[in-house]
Structure formats: structure tokens, C-alpha cells
Amino acid sequence: TDGKTTAPADTTASKAKKTTKISTLHLFDLATGDTLNFQQVDQYDFNKAGDKLVFTKKTEAKDSTSNIAGVYLYDLTNKTLKKITNGRGTYKNFTFDDFGNQLAYLGDRSAEKSLVKDFNLYYYTAQLDTARIAVQKNTTGVPANWAVSGDGDLKFSKNGQKLFLGLAPIPRVRDTTLVDFEHAKVDVWHWQDDYLQPQQL
Numbered sequence: 124t125d126g127k128t129t130a131p132a133d134t135t136a137s138k139a140k141k142t143t144k145i146s147t148l149h150l151f152d153l154a155t156g157d158t159l160n161f162q163q164v165d166q167y168d169f170n171k172a173g174d175k176l177v178f179t180k181k182t183e184a185k186d187s188t189s190n191i192a193g194v195y196l197y198d199l200t201n202k203t204l205k206k207i208t209n210g211r212g213t214y215k216n217f218t219f220d221d222f223g224n225q226l227a228y229l230g231d232r233s234a235e236k237s238l239v240k241d242f243n244l245y246y247y248t249a250q251l252d253t254a255r256i257a258v259q260k261n262t263t264g265v266p267a268n269w270a271v272s273g274d275g276d277l278k279f280s281k282n283g284q285k286l287f288l289g290l291a292p293i294p295r296v297r298d299t300t301l302v303d304f305e306h307a308k309v310d311v312w313h314w315q316d317d318y319l320q321p322q323q324l
Contacts (some may be wrong), residue, residue, distance in 0.1 A: 146163065146164050146165065147160050147161065147162055147163075147164065148160070148161040148164035148167055148178060150176065150197075150199075159197075161178060161180075161195075161197075162180075163180045163181055163182065163191060164178050164179065164180060165178075165179045165180065165181040166178065166179050166214070166215060166217070167179070167217075168217040168219075170219035170223035170226075171219060171221060171223060172223050173199070174198065174199045174200050174223065175196060175197070175198055175199065175219065175223055175226075176196070176197040176199060177194065177195070177196050177197075177217045177219075177226060177228070178194075178195055178197070179192075179193070179194050179195070179214045180192055180193060180195065181211070182211060190209070192209075192210060192211040192212075193206050193207075193208045193209045193210055193211075194206070194207050194208035194214050194228070194230075194245075194254065195207065196226070196247070206253075207226075207247050207251075207253050207254040208230065208245060208253060208254045209253070210232055211232070212230055212231055212232035212233075213230070213231045213240070213273075214228055214229065214230045214231075214245075215228065215229050215230075215273075216228055216229045216275075216276065216277050218277040218278065218279065219279075220279035220283035221279065221281060221283060222283055224248060224249065224283070225246070225247070225248050225279060225283055225286075226246070226247045226248070226254070227244060227245065227246050227247075227257070227277050227279070227286055227288075228244075228245050228254075228277070229242045229243070229244060229245070229271065229273060229275075229277070230242065230243055230245050230256075231243070231273060238296050239293065239294060239296055240273050241259075241260070241270065242270065242271045242272065242273040243256045243258065243259040243271055244256065244257045244258035244259070244271050244277070244286075244288055245257065246286070257286075258271055258288065259271065260293065265290060266290070268292060268293050269290050269291065269292055269293060270290065270291065270293050271288060271289070271290060271291075272288075272289035272290055272291035274289065274291070275288055275289015275290070275291070276288075276289060310324070
């Protein structure tokens, strides 16, 4: 499959609390009938040739001692699994070049409840031990007060020598210390309106 895929969320709701079950990614080899199961998978994607699988594993916030979370790359030809990014976070937009030799993706390792997400561009090839951050907000060439866009697409050029990504202005953090009545609310109306503003409301 060539499409970007998110593992289905398998959740059950109870009256007391909502619990999330672990999602398992099943990799079935049609030729041999072999099945591999990867636990706690959040997202996954294949390269164009279908011989490399990248996926993310997530852990619960309360499970802070676990070393499972991160990004993994499974080589279907060599049957080898390698962890290329370690740590909890949001990883998405997995993009292989046409040859399947380079991998790029977006990653945000800020706290889950952060008001502003801090996405970085991760880059990986087989020559690297782990994926490295190739572009972040203070990288040369990124304008001041701009950062890697978490909503931008990633795309390698046909020859794999260039990688296109999205940048966006860093949004201002909303001041949550002010209560609602301290925010100005304005009703705009015109003297030729058919009804007074209180009637319109």
C-alpha cells in the first residue's frame, strides 16, 4: 500500500472512565504465510517498493519508565527492525524518496498539553545510526519567528536530492490568565440596520 495510514483506534467507553486498548499492527506475508505482530503501534507507512515499513509506538502518559515509544523501521528484505527515533512524541507525514533509501518525517516532542507544538523535520538513511533533526525553528534559512509546519507536506524530488517542506509563522500563545469578562466584546451595527443590535442578537 502506498497511502499514509493511521492504525485504527480501538477504544471502549465505560461509565467510570475511558480506556484505550493497545493497537497491534499485523504484517502478513502473502507468499510465506508468516505473520509479524507489532504492539502499541500508532501510525505506519510503507515505501513505494513495499520492502520497508516505518511505524510509531506510543505509551501511556503514566508509563514514564517505558522505553518503547519512538519511530521504528522494519526492513522486510533483511527482516531487521531498527529504532530510529527514541522517545514519546507526535510523529507523522512519513515520506520515502522514490528509491526507498531516504526517509523524512515530522516530529514534535513537546508535552502533550503544550499550547504551541514545536515540529522538527527528521531525516534518516541507512548510513545513520538514528534519524537526525535536519530542520528546526533556529536552522539557518528559516525566517525569524517561523518554524517547521506540522500541517505541511513533505516531498522528495524525483532524483532524491531535494526535500520540500512547509514552514509557518510560530503562532502566538493565547493568554489564558485573563478571564472571559476581561476580553473586549464588540457588536458592530449600522445606523441603517432594520433592527437595533439587541434585537438582532
